[in-house]
Amino acid sequence: MSYPPRKISGFFNKTGFTLLELLIVFGVVSILSVAVITVINPSELILSTRDGKRMSDLSTLNRILGLYLVNNGTVFGDSSTIYVSLPSDNSDCSDLELPELQAPYSYHCQTEASYQKVDGTGWLPVDLTTISLGTPISALPLDPTNDNQYYYTYTPDSSNKTWELTAPIVSLSKKKYAQNDGGNDPNLFEIGANLISAPQIAYVYNPLEDQVFTGIGVVYAQSAPTAGQVSVFSDATHIYGTNNLFWDTTNARLGIGTADPSVSLDVTGAIHSTGDIYTAAWTDYSETSTVVGWSSIDYKAIYTKKIGKTVFVKFYIQGTSNSTATTFTVPYSSIAVGGGEFGALLIYGSDNSSNLTAPGVIKLPIGSNIVYVFKGLPEVVWTASGTKRIQGQFFYEAAN
Numbered sequence: 001m002s003y004p005p006r007k008i009s010g011f012f013n014k015t016g017f018t019l020l021e022l023l024i025v026f027g028v029v030s031i032l033s034v035a036v037i038t039v040i041n042p043s044e045l046i047l048s049t050r051d052g053k054r055m056s057d058l059s060t061l062n063r064i065l066g067l068y069l070v071n072n073g074t075v076f077g078d079s080s081t082i083y084v085s086l087p088s089d090n091s092d093c094s095d096l097e098l099p100e101l102q103a104p105y106s107y108h109c110q111t112e113a114s115y116q117k118v119d120g121t122g123w124l125p126v127d128l129t130t131i132s133l134g135t136p137i138s139a140l141p142l143d144p145t146n147d148n149q150y151y152y153t154y155t156p157d158s159s160n161k162t163w164e165l166t167a168p169i170v171s172l173s174k175k176k177y178a179q180n181d182g183g184n185d186p187n188l189f190e191i192g193a194n195l196i197s198a199p200q201i202a203y204v205y206n207p208l209e210d211q212v213f214t215g216i217g218v219v220y221a222q223s224a225p226t227a228g229q230v231s232v233f234s235d236a237t238h239i240y241g242t243n244n245l246f247w248d249t250t251n252a253r254l255g256i257g258t259a260d261p262s263v264s265l266d267v268t269g270a271i272h273s274t275g276d277i278y279t280a281a282w283t284d285y286s287e288t289s290t291v292v293g294w295s296s297i298d299y300k301a302i303y304t305k306k307i308g309k310t311v312f313v314k315f316y317i318q319g320t321s322n323s324t325a326t327t328f329t330v331p332y333s334s335i336a337v338g339g340g341e342f343g344a345l346l347i348y349g350s351d352n353s354s355n356l357t358a359p360g361v362i363k364l365p366i367g368s369n370i371v372y373v374f375k376g377l378p379e380v381v382w383t384a385s386g387t388k389r390i391q392g393q394f395f396y397e398a399a400n
Helices: 019-040 042-072 175-179
Strands: 081-087 105-111 153-157 163-169 186-190 211-214 217-221 231-235 239-248 254-256 265-267 294-307 308-323 325-331 335-336 347-351 361-363 370-374 387-398
Touching: 042 163, 042 186, 175 186
Parallel strands: 081 105, 217 239, 254 265
Antiparallel strands: 081 153, 153 163, 163 186, 211 217, 231 239, 239 254, 294 308, 308 387, 325 370, 335 387, 347 387, 361 370
């Protein structure tokens, strides 16, 4: 017997989803995805995991040191030494570029072959094998990163039988533990029995999250800093370094627009000022200058001032003439004077007691530092005998 097909009503008689239903589903999924990623934050999760290991490692070491103290009655290590978990062939860690310490503190490192040993030759200078029940660990723990930015430290106080262990805290979720551990550095997890007297060590840069720590919080570096770069804020929480603002620590020079400053302040590009720019004072070059054209000089004054490559000169020479040539030297060789070899008509004076009726001129050949002075153009020379006086000022572009 055959039966007519049944008509089933409800959900199963639909052939698909409507466009509106699909849009609603996609919207909900997108919102949930963003929310989950925001909450989970993979980078923060990695940082938090590392910080968790750091805190666990130091807590374990702290308990072991307490056990060692009960067993042996003493604490090993020099009270003015900070023992770090980094390997180095130099016992003072001088090749690791660690933060500078104030006297009397110094660093101590062990070699890579021994720095994890627990017999007192490792980075922790305590022989854990002498504990009566045996050493609780087979190797000294290390920071998850363990480079010259992130490492463990141990600072003992042998006379008081106390110590401090430290590790950097870089995740936001664990920051509260560093800020409330009783120590003096909000960026370090500090544990032990002597948290106040041990010196602070600055941890500056976190390459994973580009974090730079301050005493009141965290700001983010937009790129890894380079030695010499001057850091600037791009907004309230981000800083970056740039070669356009560069400090040469070796020579104490500041470069603007250049990472290779050649003078105390080296600016590449134009300088604009709405106020006065004060420069160095005039330099008396009178005694250094070589003067030609006088048998005796009653008065001589030659002053120079150099701003960038521009050299300003003012002079006054008076005495008895013995040559038709009249020259004096300046400190820098010339590239050009007023666009060429000849300077502006700014030279005044007298020749054999007669004042010049027209301004004279100066000539400074390109590549030379000898200034030629003439009564006028074209290169009118002076009387070889009698009195002579020249005075004036000019500027030129120096070759260096």
